[in-house]
Amino acid sequence: MSGPRRILVYGVYGAGKSTLAARLAERLGLPWYPVDDLLWQPGWVEVPVARQRSRIEGICQRDRWILDGAYHGWRDVPLARADLVVGLDYPRWFSFWRLLRRTGRRLVTGEEICNGNRESLGSVLSHDSILVWHVFAFARARRRMRAWQRxxxxxxxxxxxxPAELDRWLAGLPRR
Structure with missing residues (x-):
């Protein structure tokens, strides 16, 4: 296969990382490993960081993969092996709107996110809310992506x- 075989999709919460990873997996025939499934146990219990790192190392040792995120305790692992990083560097208002819309939908539908975990009104209104995380993580994620590019x-x-820029690029990718 020509082209990238190990792809890290990166961006702030709500930018569309998982959606893009699924599209890339379908288009390129690469296996996608949803990061949320590797980081969260049922009941929103976080997997210990050392175990997260071990799981990510196991995936990144493979010849072909897509990951839809990279976090503090193991971000270096996929970066050391990736053939390509695709960064969703959308404006803050746009990614926040997407996150708000997705969170609202999940609250209404009860959609499972990972390992039986779901959004709840309590989680959305808590100090650990993904909406709060977005506000505080946005600038860091943007700086990080831009530094990687340089x-x-x-x-x-x-x-x-x-999304229009992304769609133009996706349209030019070969199909598996």
């Missing part, structure tokens, strides 16, 4: 500023 020693980084 790093001559890291993997190539494509930053997309809008």
């Amino acid at each position: 790093d001559p020693y890291g993997p190539p980084v494509l930053l997309f500023r809008s």
Whole structure:
């Protein structure tokens, strides 16, 4: 297969990382490993970081993969092996709106997120709310993606500023 075989999709909460990872997996025939499934146990119990890292190392040792995120305790692992980083560098208002819309839908439908976990009104209104996380993580995620793009020693980084830009790029990718 020509083209990237190990892809890290990155962006702030609600940008569309998982949706993009699923689209890339379908288009390129690569296996996608949803990060939320690897990080959260039932009841929103976080997997210990050392175990997260071990799981990610196991995936990243493979020849083909897509991950839809990279977090503090193991971010270096996929970056060291990725052929490509796809960054969703959308405006803050846009990604927050997407997150708000998705969270509302999940509250209404009871949609499972991972390992039996679901959004609840209590979680959305708590200090650990994903909406709060978005507010505080947005600038860091943006700086991180842009720094990766400037790093001559890291993997190539494509930053997309809008869904239209992303769609144009996706349309040009080969199908499996």
